[in-house]
Amino acid sequence: MKTGGWVVGAGLLLSSAPLVAADKDEPVVLEPSSPWNMDYAEDYCRLGRIFGEGEQRTILIMDRYAPGDSFRLTLAGAATNAAKSGGEAHVQFGPGWDEQTVRFFSGKLGEKTPAWIFAGNARIRPLTEAQRAQVAAQVAEEGLADSTQIAPISEADEAATTQVRFDRPLHRPLILHTGPMKQALDAMRACTDELVTHWGVDPKQAKAQSRRAVPRGSPAYWIGPDDYPLGMLNKGKQGLIYFRLTIGEDGKPLSCHIQQSTDPDGFDKTVCQLLMQRARFEPALDADGKPMKAYYLSSVRFVIP
Template sequence: MGSRMGMAGLAPLLVAVPSLAAAKAPVELAPATPWNVHYADDYCRLARIFGTDKQKVTLSLEQDSPGASFRMTLAGSMFGAQNAKGDASITFGAMAEQKIMFFPGTVGADKDGQPAWIFGDSVRLKPYSAAEVAAAKENGYSTTFDTPITEADEAAVTSLLVGRPLRNPVRLKTGPMKAAFTAMRSCTDELLSHWGIDVARHRELSRWVMPVTEPGKWLKSSDYPRDMLAKSQPGIVRFRLSVGPDGLPTACHIQRSTNSKGFDDAVCKGVMRRARFEPALDKDGNPLASYYVNSVRFQF
């Protein structure tokens, strides 16, 4: 048993693999709706429907803070045949093919629910380069920093190809993604303003908040809530820390949680006690109030 935590502002390594020619030509699905941007209290969502009838696919992209990585969900009847979790072949435009882990699920109300593939927070338009992966390993990290995606990259991506484990690959004809991600940034900027963050100064940071202590040690096995332990109950908690100009956490907020409030309380108590940071610096090198987002997985 124990709790596991990834590095904040970091994402699991995604290694680009050579693109393999599909055995069958992909089914091309045109958009059936415009992009919709949903402003929620703790996240922003881009969503669009492609195709119709049995070939209808809903693509959702979510962020709960600014960055190049996002959560992704693909929903539709074609995603119901593969029941086991695993890796999916995902290619944005002419970027390198990626193998990304997904979990099967359902989106929508019970009677109208659609089968779905649910991806974590590590999806990117452009996978990490070999140099970025090597640098992370050289520095002793199992994860790499969320390096930026340029607006030129966003404009160059005009489709999403979904391959294995689908028997027949599907290409969603998104059109250039720049406008969609510009809308997403407007939403995440609004999130920051609600958190009391100086959005303008954060656009030009010379350094983001950096952990001084190892995030994987902020929570210990003894922090596992006893009642959850007795039930053998796992959990995943996404949290946000407000970090002052002195590098000390000033508040903890739970952004998403899969189980009971017991996990939420344990996470905030542990990270507020043990997390320490080098503060964010503006373009002139002056410290300023900022934030840190990460996830904790409780499991046996």
């Protein structure tokens, strides 16, 4: 697997000088100050770019943990000091796509840079109300849903997307001029297809599968309140843990891997131990209806009321 970062779409670099809104009610508009960078990490594909300079320097990160249309955002820079304890942010890709509300946790990128780490998945073009209902029905029936199959993002959609806007809870809206997103997201797709091969899964077979691995019973019973690590509970620590299970042809987990965690030392071991013991699936089926090796991605959130 490629592990180093490499530059994507250097030709998309516009002006390195930030555009500062003159009126306090107007958005702050920032142009790119770096090319897109595509990082082939071991557990995810990370697309990142820097906008603006100096005190306005802002970093946009889009992480994708498997093939699909959705991604997890990170926004880093001084603007995120507008909300230091987490909350919900209004995000809009475009111009023209509908605004979406995505929950975030406040944290840091590196040791010093304040950041919003988004917990929910975002898409360039969010689901409509009818599509959300379709996803909810699929989740109720199968325990998971694939929004890519319900409302795929086309290459024309990606090419038409040239900016991302962050609004509330920022004091002033922030607009990042990305340039057409298609070339950068092409690189993301190539990365996620390669990523799947390192899980022992054929990406072509996975795309053609007639059924995904479906949880037997509700995943909500795999890890419950009584499983909260005592040491973290006593410290008042909360956690958000994203995991990946590799599922065998018999529907049993072959391995558990933590893809991202807010507190690796406190929660990760507990999560994987319990999932390996309790998680069971109806196996994925290939195009011919035969059981096949597959993967399952989800998250666990430990919250103190």
